[in-house]
Amino acid sequence: MASKVELSREVAARIDEAVAARFGKLIEAQMKTQAEAKAAARPEKRRRRLAIVASKGTLDMAYPPLILASAGAAMGWDVAVFFTFYGLDIINARRNKHLQVAPLGNPAMPVPVPNLIGAIPGMTAMATKMMKSWMKQANMPSVEEMIRICRQSGVQLLACSTTMGVMKVRPQDILPGLDISGAAAFLDFAADADVSLFI
Numbered sequence: 001m002a003s004k005v006e007l008s009r010e011v012a013a014r015i016d017e018a019v020a021a022r023f024g025k026l027i028e029a030q031m032k033t034q035a036e037a038k039a040a041a042r043p044e045k046r047r048r049r050l051a052i053v054a055s056k057g058t059l060d061m062a063y064p065p066l067i068l069a070s071a072g073a074a075m076g077w078d079v080a081v082f083f084t085f086y087g088l089d090i091i092n093a094r095r096n097k098h099l100q101v102a103p104l105g106n107p108a109m110p111v112p113v114p115n116l117i118g119a120i121p122g123m124t125a126m127a128t129k130m131m132k133s134w135m136k137q138a139n140m141p142s143v144e145e146m147i148r149i150c151r152q153s154g155v156q157l158l159a160c161s162t163t164m165g166v167m168k169v170r171p172q173d174i175l176p177g178l179d180i181s182g183a184a185a186f187l188d189f190a191a192d193a194d195v196s197l198f199i
Contacts, residue, residue, distance in 0.1 A: 048077045051190035053198045057089030059099040059131055059143070065199050066090075066146040073153035077194075081150070082186040084160035087199075088167055091159055093175050096143055100128040147175065158186055 050072040054065040065081050072079040089095040102124050135142075141149065150157060158181040159174045171180055190196055 048072075048075075049189070049193045049195075050077050050079045051186070051193035051196045052079070052081045053186075053196075054081055054083045054087035054090060055085050055199065057086035057095070057099065059101045059128060061087075061199065062090045062096075062099055062143045063140070063146070065197075066143070066150055068197065069155045070146065070149050070153055072195075073150065073155050079150075079154075080156035080158060080186065080189050082158045082160060082181070082183075084163045085167065088159060088164065088169050088174075090143065091147065091157060091175050091178055092169060092173050094173060096147070096175070099143060100124050101131045102127065151177070156189070160186075 050069070052065045052069060054062075056062075065087075069079045069081050083091050089099060147157065157175075157178045159169075159178060161180050161182050163169075164171070164174075164180065174180060
């Protein structure tokens, strides 16, 4: 009789162990399913987006959009720069090596130049040379190098197709590999931008 009782206890212990293991697996599976459901319900994090309009073609105004674009790309943002009107000079294969700084009417020049002196022939060349010297001393890349950095970082550099016609810029004048785009395409990108800048 005692052996039957012991056998029953042994069987009961095994049954309890099997039930506990099965129950544990069911709980684990349920928790995994709930975790997967929560992960699926959570929206995927969207990359931040920066849209820049570059409308000026002087040396001092070429740097801000390119610096901001390369910085945004380095931070993992989606970045597009839309070059329009005089800003087309920045990506013009013939003109972008000859961008200048006009001292006339530019009160922010580090060395103040009265308008009368700024109007003297040769002053623009002098101001441009001065700025290039400052950039070199500060180890700033050239405009061409900044464009290359932006391209390697995945920045979209877009030439405005509408103002290309106005400014008499031909498609072959634009740096190779850059996109020519209409305002509507850029606005579609800018519509979801976290930051939009007009320079």
